Amino acid sequence: MITSTTVDTRHGAVRGAVAGGVLTFKGIPYAAPPVGPNRFRPPQPVEPWAGIRDATNFGPTAPKAPYTPPLNALIHEVDIPGDDYLNLNVYTPDTSARLPVMVWIHGGAFVNGSGSAYEATAFARDGVVAVTINYRLGADGFLYHPGNANRGLLDQIAALEWVRDNIAVFGGDPDQVTVFGESAGAMSVGALLTMPKASGLFQRAILQSGALHHAISPASAELVKARLAAKLGTDDFAAVPVSELVVAQQQLRAEVSANPDPAMWGEVATTMIPFSPVIDGDTIPGGYFNSDVDILVGSNADEFRLYLVPTGLMDHVTDELLIANARRFGLDPDQVRSVYQGTPGEKLAQLMTDLHFRVPAIRLAETAKTAYMYEFAWQAGTFGGKLGACHAAEIPFVFDVLEDNPFEALLGTDLPQHLADSMHAAWVSFATNGNPGWFKYDTGNRSTMRFDFTSEVVLDPRPAERALWEGIR
Template identity: 85%
Template structure:
């Protein structure tokens, strides 16, 4: 039995480990450390190494501050110090095979998250070579500089190029790559579909709770940069120690959320993402869209409750607060009030779920040549049953790792395994065959798989909410 598998990758040999029949190779660099002269530059090539590199432990993670309370207690996070954090992890059942490949891009609002917070062992168990990647976050990855934008996205492309050039040695098929991500990871996938440099690096894409709609213009990005400069007292960001920058990232985002004035923030007044991809006309041209990629896309039924219920504010949202937010996002308050149901807090949660997640997913599905739509609707019993199918609730089901309790504080411990079987197998089926197991989405039927205790295909779910947003962005 192999206990220390070794693979000859392009930049040198790596030695991994075997756990439960799955071969793992962790912390493999796909680009040079983004420090010193490489900081604020596009990803630079890896220096080859002599001998065999140990790949049995996770590598460093991108610098970041903790999640703001109460999310810091609800979302699992990993922080491993070190400069060589442009690395990835490979999970494979057989290095001698030629299997479908799935590349995971983590979420975290472009300022948090890491590849090592996710365990894709179940994908390898089910015949897929799974890859999880790190990329630059926050100011280092996404602060706008004309002619040097979207460095975090360029990192992702460098990782996909590594997959193209190396994955055969790990048992993967470079011509059958599915890129998938959640939240900021899904938003990254949406923007990768608009980047010519990413063309040909993946054939399928899964977008969980995010599209390219939260990418901003250079004008808004310049406003954000000015806010950071004012906050830090300098525009020489390279001179600020990284531990101060990551704190500033959270503080400035808090300023945008506390005072979402478009004159100060531009589009960020709505998106609430101070650091994010920019449609710069170069790395992301704007008009380009790779419609040849098949997509599986969807959202959770009550996404925005994650940002209202744990804070204890949803029951305290007044009609005045609701009306202010409906107007801010372009809705006629009377029309919206007639469509959405429940208390003012419940209506606001659903309206913001639609604007941030559900409606952009529908619009992208309508654009793609081949698209499959889903909605995750299972509701946990935590927070008195008020949390609903909130943002990130689908993650342990996608990865089929209910037993590791990473989401226990958020979702509880009584998670239905049969639902994980359904969701996870759909993701594997899509990556393997291009079909998750239900009809394609089109404007004639709007076929949507609703994942719940009893999962079923629904035709055109909540049409009144969908039509309410027509013409509004």
């Protein structure tokens, strides 16, 4: 019985593992370690190695602090120390084939997460070469310096270039690449669609709970940098120990949430993500959009409940707080009260879901030449049924990992396998032939596949809520 296999990449040979008909190669470097003189530089080339590199275990992950409670107990994380963390993992059923490729970009608000937290075996099982990547996070990846922006996105481009140059020896077709991601990963995909340097590196894109909405201006990025420097007592960020810097990053995000003052944070007062892509005029020039890429985009019905229900905050939202947030985002408070349903907390959850996730997805679908829209609506039974279809709830269904679900603490154990079957199959179908199995989205029908215990196509779901946001960024 074969338990390992070796493949020759452009930088050297790697030995992977074989199990259940799937070949896995883990921790393969796609760029040099981003430490020392490389720390705040764009990704640098990998040094070739002699002999056979072991690729049977995950490599290091980007430095990060834990999620803040209670999310630290609900969201699966993987932390592996080491400098060589610009690496990726490949899952393939056949190194001699020429199969469609899917490249996963993880989420985590650009300060958390890793590609190693996602088990992509089911994609390989179903005829796709799957790749999961790590990239620089927080200040190392996204702190703005004029002429040196978006290093985390440039890491992602370097990983996609590695795929272009090497994936054929793993059985993948470099001309049939789908890049997909969730949350900050989806926002990354949205940013890649606006980056000329990414042109030609992927032909299809899937954006789960994130789109083009969270990129910020250099002016806002400078405000974030100044606040971080004040917190650390220095603007020599390279001299700050990584362990201290990652904690300061999380504290900064908490400060934004506690006091979202535009005078202090600029656009980050709305996006709530201090370390995010910057429209710098170079790596992201502004005004460019790659309309040749086919898009599958969507959101979850109750995204923002992840941040309001486990914390207990949703039950304490007042009508005054709801009104204040409506005005902060330019909405008519009376319309918000009448259009959204439920308690003030439930209305605020839906308002914030629309602001951060649903409306950006709709606007991206309206921009793209070819787009398919979905909504994930299955309701988790945890937290007394209040959690709903919250942020990240679709991930175990997309990856078809219900038997060994890394989101069990969040979603529980009673998850419908038939929903995973249909959702996972739609993602594979889109990556394989460009069609997930329903009608394209356009402003005439607004065709949306609603994934639920019983899934169906819905035309223009919740038009009154969508209309609230017309003319508002």
